[in-house]
Amino acid sequence: MQPFTPDHETFRKSVRNFVEKELLPHQETWEREKGFPKDVFKQLGELGFLGIAYPEELGGSGLDYWYSICFFEELVRCRMSGLAMDVMVQTEISTPIINVLGTDEQKQEFLVPAIRGDKVGALGITEPDTGSDVANIKTTAKKAGDDYVINGAKMYITNGSKADFITLSVRTGEEGHGGISLVTFPTDTKGFEVGKRLEKLGMDSSDTTLLFFENCRIPQRYVLGEENKGFYYIMQNFQGERLGAAVTCVAEAQQMIEDALAYGRERQAFGRPILSFQVWRHKFAQRMTELEAARQLTYHAADMFVKKQDCVTEISMAKLLASELANQIAYDCLQFHGGAGFMREYDISRAYRDLRLIPIGAGSSDIMREIIAKNKGF
């Protein structure tokens, strides 16, 4: 399926233009310095890239989801998956849940400035002692008058140190999935503390931190949706996050192959370009075939998502296939570069490290297989 109209393609070009002019030139610095200025969110907001599919009355552009896909396919061309991940946390992970569940007041306080790029958002689910097992979170929010008092910690939180607001999963009720709620509140609340910035294998330009909550008091009006329904909201929200992960994996794999082919046309061994060796031509033909299959599955899942059909299985399959395949392609492309592939100055070494996260984050490959198996009835 080829879901893009000429209007999507015009939009795609404008994103590519921005990415090549305003982001790509900073790649080396922002990767080395392990972060990018918060102003980037402002720039993206001014261009309308942070509110592509959000309603116009909230400052969004009211466009269809395929424009968001174009945006992420082009954003990864900045060759900083970390930056792309931070932006995705803003647009596909921390704000959709407010758009769906938020009161008018919550939307005005958090979503509207997030769309403008004036405020940055984060989503805190994972804890030091629990990740995949979302139902087992321990951070508590106890009622005290009109407030909640939050105590606990969250681990590996993207945008953790630059977030102006956070959506947090907290235990407001019984043990297990039935006692979890979501709250969204400003990070300048007393008792909210950003822990150390975590040193990572990759995603260097991304901001990943540990967060602490010590008697962090927020008004109860900051609860999102209904109390104790948080687990279901998190599972719904995962769908956009996982789809976004599949989209970016396919786009990044495409870019790795394009880069490798360009390199292999120039690099000579035994008197000929290394791309002319049949073993490599066949390897890339095979990988391109697999990548096209992953792309089509991803677009199929996106099509179901747009049509609001039940697509949990298809999105899980797309995330599983695209993230595992992108890692295999990263391995092959690095190998194809020889020693150069091991050097940080080559994009392939960064992509190889960055992509390793995707079969782990947002629900690991094992969790995707578990969901698929359950939904298939075994």
Ligand SMILES: Cc1cc2nc3c(=O)[nH]c(=O)nc-3n(C[C@H](O)[C@H](O)[C@H](O)COP(=O)(O)OP(=O)(O)OC[C@H]3O[C@@H](n4cnc5c(N)ncnc54)[C@H](O)[C@@H]3O)c2cc1C
């Ligand atoms: C760079 C980075 C950024 C992140 N950003 C965020 C963020 O912004 N917000 C947030 O909330 N979280 C974030 N995370 C957390 C991420 O979502 C978790 O790391 C992920 O969900 C896995 O949880 P875990 O690390 O606790 O692993 P665990 O749950 O401890 O799993 C360990 C291993 O056991 C396997 N396993 C677990 N359960 C099963 C099962 N039922 N069957 C088979 N195997 C199983 C897993 O697949 C995995 O291989 C981030 C993580 C990283 C590394």
